[in-house]
Amino acid sequence: MSLSLAETVAAIAADMAGRTERGKVATYIPELAGVDPGQFGIAVVDAEGTLTAAGDSETPFSIQSVSKVFTLTLALGKVGDTLWNRVGREPSGNAFNSITQLEYEKGIPRNPFINAGAIVVADAILAGHTPKVALGEILRFLRFIADDEDIHIDQKVARSEQDTGFRNAALANYLRAFGNLRAPVEQVLGVYFHHCAIAVTCRQLALAGRYLAFGGRHPTAGGRVVSAGRAKRINALMLTCGHYDGSGDFAFKVGIPAKSGVGGGILAVVPGKAAIAVWSPGLDAQGNSVLGSAALEILSQRMQWSVFGA
Amino acid sequence: MSLSLAETVAAIAADMAGRTERGKVATYIPELAGVDPGQFGIAVVDAEGTLTAAGDSETPFSIQSVSKVFTLTLALGKVGDTLWNRVGREPSGNAFNSITQLEYEKGIPRNPFINAGAIVVADAILAGHTPKVALGEILRFLRFIADDEDIHIDQKVARSEQDTGFRNAALANYLRAFGNLRAPVEQVLGVYFHHCAIAVTCRQLALAGRYLAFGGRHPTAGGRVVSAGRAKRINALMLTCGHYDGSGDFAFKVGIPAKSGVGGGILAVVPGKAAIAVWSPGLDAQGNSVLGSAALEILSQRMQWSVFGA
Amino acid sequence: MSLSLAETVAAIAADMAGRTERGKVATYIPELAGVDPGQFGIAVVDAEGTLTAAGDSETPFSIQSVSKVFTLTLALGKVGDTLWNRVGREPSGNAFNSITQLEYEKGIPRNPFINAGAIVVADAILAGHTPKVALGEILRFLRFIADDEDIHIDQKVARSEQDTGFRNAALANYLRAFGNLRAPVEQVLGVYFHHCAIAVTCRQLALAGRYLAFGGRHPTAGGRVVSAGRAKRINALMLTCGHYDGSGDFAFKVGIPAKSGVGGGILAVVPGKAAIAVWSPGLDAQGNSVLGSAALEILSQRMQWSVFGA
Amino acid sequence: MSLSLAETVAAIAADMAGRTERGKVATYIPELAGVDPGQFGIAVVDAEGTLTAAGDSETPFSIQSVSKVFTLTLALGKVGDTLWNRVGREPSGNAFNSITQLEYEKGIPRNPFINAGAIVVADAILAGHTPKVALGEILRFLRFIADDEDIHIDQKVARSEQDTGFRNAALANYLRAFGNLRAPVEQVLGVYFHHCAIAVTCRQLALAGRYLAFGGRHPTAGGRVVSAGRAKRINALMLTCGHYDGSGDFAFKVGIPAKSGVGGGILAVVPGKAAIAVWSPGLDAQGNSVLGSAALEILSQRMQWSVFGA
Incomplete structure (x- = not known):
């Protein structure tokens, strides 16, 4: 009775839509302070190159x-x-x-x-x-x-x-x-x-992250963006340093290399399996997206994507 | 032409035996200061429960x-x-x-x-x-x-x-x-x-680490030591915090959850694949075993065991 | 119409008796937590050896x-x-x-x-x-x-x-x-x-401070407690370091070398002119006696005792 | 057999001229790096307004x-x-x-x-x-x-x-x-x-410091530069904070409110008695003039000018 990736992603988006604890939109960059906190988007590209998205996955946000x-x-x-x-x-x-x-x-x-x-x-x-x-x-x-x-x-x-x-x-x-x-x-x-200040959508960001998930290769253009070893090492840095002073906690709960931004976006990389982008503008005290982190925690658990064990 | 685990472990032990850059034995615990730095041991338990060992894998050292x-x-x-x-x-x-x-x-x-x-x-x-x-x-x-x-x-x-x-x-x-x-x-x-101050050998330590590598289960006694979720989360902590202020670097180079001690031992955990113990008493500036770290870096690369990508 | 030292000391004691802002008694040493905050004592020994005291100058307190x-x-x-x-x-x-x-x-x-x-x-x-x-x-x-x-x-x-x-x-x-x-x-x-944990009264403490005020000499026993140079240098340390992280402020407001304790006592030294002890158990955020500091500020002003100018 | 101020100042200048331990000229401001370290100047204005000077007291240096x-x-x-x-x-x-x-x-x-x-x-x-x-x-x-x-x-x-x-x-x-x-x-x-980047001579600097030494008044123009209370409080700040992380040591050794600069100048204020300027470009590890500090220590001792006791 395990759900497919598409079903899981849709369920997560529905779950997030109903949540009221959304953190606070970053205010120290005036132009970002006005973003509507009621948004959530998710996009996942798997090893076959299939893109699965839900929520506000086509809304541009600040990559930060x-x-x-x-x-x-x-x-x-x-x-x-x-x-x-x-x-x-x-x-x-x-x-x-x-x-x-x-x-x-x-x-x-x-x-x-x-x-x-x-x-x-x-x-x-x-x-x-x-x-x-x-x-x-x-x-x-x-x-x-x-x-x-x-x-x-x-x-x-x-x-x-x-x-x-x-x-x-x-x-x-x-x-x-x-x-x-x-x-x-x-x-x-x-x-x-x-x-x-670059603007991206969840779809764009998930696609951009493919080279890190898939051994440094560019899945559609062919060829390498970076060597497999370098992709691996950038992933390691994302896991240990990707969430500022919340990096340890994110590794503990989610177990996937990821990098967050105060625009509310997070890029996550499941080596060999998927590149993921989530976005929701409300932040926690460490400056990481509240719903984005929650969504990745659920996704990691359901898909058994933690790098630290099933 | 990839080597088997046994061949790889033997090759690593041979490589380490020849190295002269071995760091410094911890001196701040007088009783440890006298340990011979010319030692190196390694033991690996795989998913089948097979133990592969080389070097001074039966010599007890301080677990620290x-x-x-x-x-x-x-x-x-x-x-x-x-x-x-x-x-x-x-x-x-x-x-x-x-x-x-x-x-x-x-x-x-x-x-x-x-x-x-x-x-x-x-x-x-x-x-x-x-x-x-x-x-x-x-x-x-x-x-x-x-x-x-x-x-x-x-x-x-x-x-x-x-x-x-x-x-x-x-x-x-x-x-x-x-x-x-x-x-x-x-x-x-x-x-x-x-x-x-507990004394262990590489063999003992690798066996002790099995529950972390294999979903919280005790492979021989049967039953659970901890839940799969808890094993996973302890692994995450080992990766982000296991090597003091050298944790980021270890993740970058080796990419395997591991915990080091100033006795020169390191326990490393490859989720689903292996529990590893290495030991060599010489330490680097961060207090981590020089040869132990080097051995794990090579092992991770050869066996493609980094959690961050092949 | 300048007041005599005796009149000034009496006026200060009267002023302090009426104050309601008295800070908080130190609680981290349980035995001190029960001291009555409504107390204030002052004692001054001048160059002639005359002792002028007022308030609870004979009540022992913890010297700290x-x-x-x-x-x-x-x-x-x-x-x-x-x-x-x-x-x-x-x-x-x-x-x-x-x-x-x-x-x-x-x-x-x-x-x-x-x-x-x-x-x-x-x-x-x-x-x-x-x-x-x-x-x-x-x-x-x-x-x-x-x-x-x-x-x-x-x-x-x-x-x-x-x-x-x-x-x-x-x-x-x-x-x-x-x-x-x-x-x-x-x-x-x-x-x-x-x-x-030594207990002293204001009178005892002021007398004890005479050697610092009067060139290292013991006024009654005769002879030297320390050299004049050493007395001078201890006074300098009291001025720069005598009130923890409130030392700068105390120098700014009072301008007299002094050392405070969390028992609420302060020993102050006016080189060549007087040794002073004040005591009141209520402390400010830096751990210095609120009324003690206030009393010394007034005394310094009235008697023109600041070492930094009349 | 105590020397007059003029004799003391001359003796100090002669003493300093013979010293070889002169510290290092500040190099982080390129324009200052070229200053000749072999210079020393001193100027003292007393309560009568008499100026006593020696050495390179008319050479302009950077006030910093x-x-x-x-x-x-x-x-x-x-x-x-x-x-x-x-x-x-x-x-x-x-x-x-x-x-x-x-x-x-x-x-x-x-x-x-x-x-x-x-x-x-x-x-x-x-x-x-x-x-x-x-x-x-x-x-x-x-x-x-x-x-x-x-x-x-x-x-x-x-x-x-x-x-x-x-x-x-x-x-x-x-x-x-x-x-x-x-x-x-x-x-x-x-x-x-x-x-x-203002340039001053020792003479100019000593004259500029008179209002701090003499109750806030301008000795020649008449009238007040600041109130006596403010002069006193600025002196207190100079004593506790005037020499960066060497302030405590300067108070301990010299015992006079003073402010140093990395140009090698020091303004010192003896309340009621004198305004002093010394200058020598070589600095100690805390950024204070080596000869300037030494000269003030001797002057303070000889003239019994420490505010902390004779």
């Missing part, structure tokens, strides 16, 4: 920190493992925008998924080019892996972040003070704020 | 922090999920014996695998009994899951820890100051120091 | 951290400036019982007036003797400088501290872990808890 | 953080004690440019003499005006209290700071993120970098 998975992939492609001289691979044990860790560890961010780490990654992508060129590269990469030329940057969100992103500006200046940024601070922040 | 996996299992069996009111489930982002985190988070250790967390777990096992009764329970549990009545406590090591364990005494007193210990400090420390 | 001034004096007498290899001279910028600083600075307390520093000072006084001998020495010293053989230890308070002083036990074990204690932890804590 | 005393005075004149809602009055227990404290205490700098605090003070002076107007006001104030129209900003130093002041930019952005800056970050930094 989920983009850090893709910029990390790009930066590793450019500079290889030398990136790890500038960014660590350890969970942070701290809020996503903590500057204390950076002082204590002399300008080396603990991992590429906290803000400071992602800012270093943006600097590695810049690599002497203009912000425009770097952003073009990021967009092209995302469109390629998602098979979708429509993916774009929401300029209003980008501007809203730029006007209010003082903590990120503090982090970037601090990194620069330690010599861990090469491009001018404003250029790096420009790239960072804009790639966080 | 690997015991925290088993005391956690016991404590959860006693007090259930209420344990999580007293201990967190997040990676620590700090040294294993850091007291700063405890002050900042008001006496709630970040996870049960750092010392402070394991001391709370020991307190939960005590639960009104004498240290002798509590230690009896821990030993009986370990003998049961390892199918081996010979497992015992090395009293010399226990005494050595007790005489020099001032940091752990500081942690325990601090926990008590926050009301997060119930038994007297000396009793809790007594239990803690003694369960860390 | 004010004793650290006298143990510091004793320890400097024993080991001289080598003490500064084991304790710093900087304000702590932290709560009085913070253990974080100790971890960060590798077992060297920032100054002798925070608990960790005073525990090191107690160890320096022990110096191979028994706690009983060390405490005898401390009592004898205090009786000598106060010209009063009645000063004694309140054993109930000492026991109460010993039973509940887990934070101090944590600090002491931590110091021991860093090698910054020589005597056994329990012995050092025994000395520390007992010297904090 | 000593300017914070004067901007604090100005800001208090503008916004009064409401400034203390935005800045604390406690020693920092940390390096002068630590950002950790700011995170921990939610954007309220511990005191106005660490960089973050002085940046808030600069914002209070801006108060809706342009940086040019604010800087004009600061310069006018300094010229007035020093009776010297020649005091100016060294534009090269200002530019050098602006080009490399990434830590200060981080602090300012961080303060803005907490809502503790009102003017745009660049404007506040512009004011801050420029007032730190």
Whole structure:
């Protein structure tokens, strides 16, 4: 009497539609504060390439920190493992925008998924080019892996972040003070704020995540996006560091590598089985989507997708 | 031309025997400081129950922090999920014996695998009994899951820890100051120091880990040690928190849930596939066995056992 | 129309008697929790040796951290400036019982007036003797400088501290872990808890402080307690570190070197002019006597006793 | 056989000229790195208004953080004690440019003499005006209290700071993120970098400090710069916070309220007796002038000027 994936996904969407505990929409980026919290979307791509979706899976939302998975992939492609001289691979044990860790560890961010780490990654992508060129590269990469030329940057969100992103500006200046940024601070922040402001739907995001689920390969275009080993290692980072200071708890409850963003989206990767995107704008205290996390917990259990055992 | 498990294990043991970079034997427990660093053992139990071993797999070593996996299992069996009111489930982002985190988070250790967390777990096992009764329970549990009545406590090591364990005494007193210990400090420390001083061989440790690899079941005695869900969640904790401030790196390189100890032992769990014990006394800067980690990295790669993808 | 010292002291006592904002009596030492907050005492000894007192100046109270001034004096007498290899001279910028600083600075307390520093000072006084001998020495010293053989230890308070002083036990074990204690932890804590449990009256405390106000000399016995230079430097430490994380504010408002204790007492020293003791059990958030601080602020202003200008 | 002030000052200058242990010139501001470390100047103004000087007392140097005393005075004149809602009055227990404290205490700098605090003070002076107007006001104030129209900003130093002041930019952005800056970050930094780049001689600086030594009054122009109470309280802040994490030690050794800068200058204030300026570019590990501190220690001792006793 086990349900099919399609039935499970539909049941989850129905369950979520009825929930009233939805957390709080992020308010620190003014442009995001107005998003309707009553939305939930889910999309799953399986090993056969079948897409199963439900809820608001076609509504674009702000990708925010989920983009850090893709910029990390790009930066590793450019500079290889030398990136790890500038960014660590350890969970942070701290809020996503903590500057204390950076002082204590002399300008080396603990991992590429906290803000400071992602800012270093943006600097590695810049690599002497203009912000425009770097952003073009990021967009092209995302469109390629998602098979979708429509993916774009929401300029209003980008501007809203730029006007209010003082903590990120503090982090970037601090990194620069330690010599861990090469491009001018404003250029790096420009790239960072804009790639966080990319708009995606659950469908687009799930498709974009396929290379991580399926050994680094691009299922439709053929060929490799990254090596199998690199896909595996990015998945490991998502599991240990993907949910800020809620990463341990997410691994404990859901057991699937995933990366969340304050826009309410989560990309989850079941190695060999599925790439998943969920979205719901209400966040918990750690900045992770309340319904998104709940949906992934149920999905993981029903499909026995935890990497830690059936 | 892929090698069998037996061939792979033998090759790894041969490889390790030739390595000269072996790290440093822990010196802060005087009784451990004299262990010969030139040793390496490995034992693997697969889903069929076959044991494959090589090197010094029959030499007893000090279990140290690997015991925290088993005391956690016991404590959860006693007090259930209420344990999580007293201990967190997040990676620590700090040294294993850091007291700063405890002050900042008001006496709630970040996870049960750092010392402070394991001391709370020991307190939960005590639960009104004498240290002798509590230690009896821990030993009986370990003998049961390892199918081996010979497992015992090395009293010399226990005494050595007790005489020099001032940091752990500081942690325990601090926990008590926050009301997060119930038994007297000396009793809790007594239990803690003694369960860390249990001596095991690689074979014994690999057998003891079977319930985590195989859905909570006891393969030979039959029946359940823990529910499948609990086994899965303990594995998740091992992956995110099992190697102190080297947990992220271990997940990145090896991709298998594992718990290390400063005795040089590591217990690793491949869900559905294998329970593994490796041992070599030389440690890296984070306190994890250098050869043990290297052996698991190779084994994971060769057998495609990473939980994050083939 | 400036008032005489006697008139000023009387006016302050009258003012304090009418105040209703009195802070909270310390509760973490059970034996102190029952003290009546409605008490206030003051005693001033001037350069002529005249004692001016008002309010509950003859009621004994628990000296607590004010004793650290006298143990510091004793320890400097024993080991001289080598003490500064084991304790710093900087304000702590932290709560009085913070253990974080100790971890960060590798077992060297920032100054002798925070608990960790005073525990090191107690160890320096022990110096191979028994706690009983060390405490005898401390009592004898205090009786000598106060010209009063009645000063004694309140054993109930000492026991109460010993039973509940887990934070101090944590600090002491931590110091021991860093090698910054020589005597056994329990012995050092025994000395520390007992010297904090000495009972004094305002009169006794003001008399005891004379050597600091008057160039290191003992006004009645004649001769020197310490050199003028040492008295001066202890005063400097009282000003920068005497009120925990309220030291800056106290210097700003009162401008007189002083040391407070959670029993509600404060010893203040006006170089060349007066030694002052005030007492009232209600504390502010930093652990300093509310009325005691207020009384000293008024006294300093009226008598133009601030060391920072008239 | 006590020497006169003039003889003492001359003897100190001669002593310093022969010293070889001179510390290191600050290198993090490139324009300062080239200053000749072999210089030493001293100037003292006494209660009669007599100026006694020796050494390189007429050589201009970069005022750096000593300017914070004067901007604090100005800001208090503008916004009064409401400034203390935005800045604390406690020693920092940390390096002068630590950002950790700011995170921990939610954007309220511990005191106005660490960089973050002085940046808030600069914002209070801006108060809706342009940086040019604010800087004009600061310069006018300094010229007035020093009776010297020649005091100016060294534009090269200002530019050098602006080009490399990434830590200060981080602090300012961080303060803005907490809502503790009102003017745009660049404007506040512009004011801050420029007032730190003012060039003064020892003579000018000693004259500028007279209002603090002599009850808030302007000895030559007549009238008050600030009230006697405010002068007293600024002196208290200088004593507890004037030398970064070396403030306690300076109080211990010298016992005079003083403020140092990384240009090697120190302004010291002996209430009722003297205003002193010393300068020598070599710094100790805490960023304070080595010879400047040594000179003040000797001067304090010889003249019995410690506020903590003769």
